[in-house]
Amino acid sequence: MSQEVHPDEPEADDDAERAPFRRYLTRTGAERMHRELVHLLNEERPKVTAEVSAAAAQGDRSENAEYIYGKKRLREIDRRLRFLQKRLDTATIVTPAEQSDRSRIYFGATVSLEDEDGALSTYQIVGSDEIDASGGRISVESPMGRALLRKTVGDSVEVRRPRGEIELTVVDIRYE
Template sequence: MAQEVPDPPEAPEDEEEGEQAPLRRYLTRAGAERMHKELLQLLNEARPKVTAEVSAAAAQGDRSENAEYIYGKKRLREIDRRIRFLSKRLDTATIVTPSEQGDRTKVYFGATVTLEDEGGTKLTYQIVGSDEIDATGGRISVESPMGRALLRKSPGDTVEVRRPRGEIELTLVDIRYD
């Protein structure tokens, strides 16, 4: 089954309130699996361990001066905050499997692109959602300047990307949907 993944839509503005409606979030299947794995680790390992540590610290007596108890409660709040964040992201995200992309001649969400800069250096990036970015791992956001410039481009196209060190011209060499 081929799937056509649209570009990330612009957030429509709510006319009455002047606020923006939430954007539709996309995740690659691999990104969703990484987030799900982290969620399970927090729920099944980290939270029970910290809860046990807080209980042990609470049993020691005066909680107002008990650094272990205070730190443990803070860590527990951080874990709970991360669990809520991951749960919400996974529940509301649209999961995209790049290998099911129908049009493989252009760059869409999930594509792995090979680029060549002005000096002839080849760079490879995968276009992913904002929750999956890892520049050192070769994953850039579809919402980044480079991600936006590459959308709907074909091999041989040249794009100019504005970055903090100045503009750079990149040529799209190859597109893969792994």
Template sequence: MSQDVSPDEHDDLDEGAEAAPFRRYLTRAGAERMHRELLQLLNEARPKVTAEVSAAAAQGDRSENAEYIYGKKRLREIDRRIRFLQRRLDTATIVTPAEQSDRSKVYFGATVTLEDEDGERTTYQIVGSDEIDASGGRISVESPIGRALLRKAPGETVEVRRPRGEIELTIVDIRYD
């Protein structure tokens, strides 16, 4: 299921282009995190809430039973999240960054070290929209920074328009771990 994403396959994610709505990428690690969450919901959370709802229903009048009403609401939320995760995992293209053949430029899954105008360095991994974790250093390929970095090489400088204004970032290093 792993796929090497060549430069030609990034046409829909090129700078300034809209990401194709039908083509969703996930890193192998991101897919594994989503799969673990799905299993936890199916094997732990849903059975627990189902048991709580059954116990609350056994108490009688359901119309004013807060535990029953809340449990049913929580069960719907869990089921909605399960369906969402299943759809995402079924339709996503799984990319293993370590298998990227062209390591000279930034593509999906790359870990990029950047230097800003003040000489401060930051490292981000370019990931899918379902994997975003800014505090963990994972930014979306669809974000302004992610789009600006695609197909760029070390030493190149990109200009990124942010809500706080424009910033210039220089690519220091690219890794595919």
């Protein structure tokens, strides 16, 4: 199955007003989120539930710090579980290697760029839930991500950063 992903089309659901982009996840990002969901559900939540039960058995809950902290932690876990489940249920999962048009930059592309000083940097264009600047994953919604969309090898883009504008030239595009 070939995919061309164009993440600048408006969403069709109620979240369209808040998020001008569809929610995309790479296959790797979706698997990472699923592993976190399973870990929280099968390991972390049962452990904290047992700790809260043990703390509740100690008596007065109003001054029981372990009970109060445990309940707070359970709420945090439940909130994260709901968030992960909703993201995984509503996201469009993209496998970058299946991209049919490999001459242009689309969601999931790994892009090598050269700056004005000749320094090379490599980034993968990913969804907002997957960003990791130190790992070279930037959001498709970021200024750089948006500037790079649909560019080809040899194209130059100007990106506005907090330290000022920088001109980047696309050196390589890969879909892995």
